[in-house]
Amino acid sequence: MRLFIINTGHGLSKEDIKVRVDRMKSVAAGDTEIVMECLDDTDICIDSQMDVAFAAPEIIRKAIKAEKDGCDAVGIYCTSDPGLRACREAVDIPVVGAGQASYLTAAMLGDTMSFITTAESRRSEKTEFARSSGIDISRLVSVRSVEYDILQESGHTGTDQLVKRLEDLIGRCKQEDHADVAILGCLSFAGLGPELSRKTSIPVVDPAYALVSVMESLVHQKLSHSKASYPHPPARVRRWGAGVTGI
Numbered sequence: 001m002r003l004f005i006i007n008t009g010h011g012l013s014k015e016d017i018k019v020r021v022d023r024m025k026s027v028a029a030g031d032t033e034i035v036m037e038c039l040d041d042t043d044i045c046i047d048s049q050m051d052v053a054f055a056a057p058e059i060i061r062k063a064i065k066a067e068k069d070g071c072d073a074v075g076i077y078c079t080s081d082p083g084l085r086a087c088r089e090a091v092d093i094p095v096v097g098a099g100q101a102s103y104l105t106a107a108m109l110g111d112t113m114s115f116i117t118t119a120e121s122r123r124s125e126k127t128e129f130a131r132s133s134g135i136d137i138s139r140l141v142s143v144r145s146v147e148y149d150i151l152q153e154s155g156h157t158g159t160d161q162l163v164k165r166l167e168d169l170i171g172r173c174k175q176e177d178h179a180d181v182a183i184l185g186c187l188s189f190a191g192l193g194p195e196l197s198r199k200t201s202i203p204v205v206d207p208a209y210a211l212v213s214v215m216e217s218l219v220h221q222k223l224s225h226s227k228a229s230y231p232h233p234p235a236r237v238r239r240w241g242a243g244v245t246g247i
Helices: 014-025 049-068 084-090 098-109 120-131 160-176 193-200 207-220
Strands: 002-010 033-039 073-077 095-097 113-117 140-145 181-184
Touching: 002 014, 002 049, 002 207, 014 033, 014 207, 033 049, 049 073, 049 084, 073 084, 073 098, 073 207, 084 095, 095 098, 095 207, 098 113, 098 181, 098 207, 113 120, 113 160, 120 140, 140 160, 160 181, 160 193, 181 193
Parallel strands: 002 033, 002 073, 073 095, 113 140, 113 181
Antiparallel strands: none
């Protein structure tokens, strides 16, 4: 099985990519090959729906190429799932987003859940995203922010200070919101799920692990998304421009 992971970051070193791939391999089957690529032409930190829109075109192109190269499934390494629906229209192999995979995994683990995001300004966006993920929105009891600056703090994932911040916030979700499950809502927190599950005594869904596990499951079951829901777009030449915005 060959899984292709689209990392929506830009400019990661080979060492950084290897760390992320090795992390996912730790929960994958021994014969699963995981290939990760970053965006080459798009330098965007996805921190809003505007960023999602700007990143989508290159993500779609990489998904199409992955299918042509013989990959069995495509994964989007971002809990905002940028370009997810468009990628499913463009290819026939399964396309899985880390966000939807995490929500659906959480739904199997408890009656209520909390989503941990990086900024309070994203609370409304993430709540609306949950509505399209396939879960009963009434089961999402809170969206809370750990106030983590992706650009400034990236690379510090795994430090005691970050783990403590997340542990305290998940504790509030558990005690104040009555959440049975917590979701780490950013891939900057990847790899911390098992430790936080132990520390908080509730399941904490790790988006990197949920992503690769759902991808493997669909491939093993020989399942892919329905073309009744995600029909191929009409064949035609499409043109769009790329640029820089200071917004």
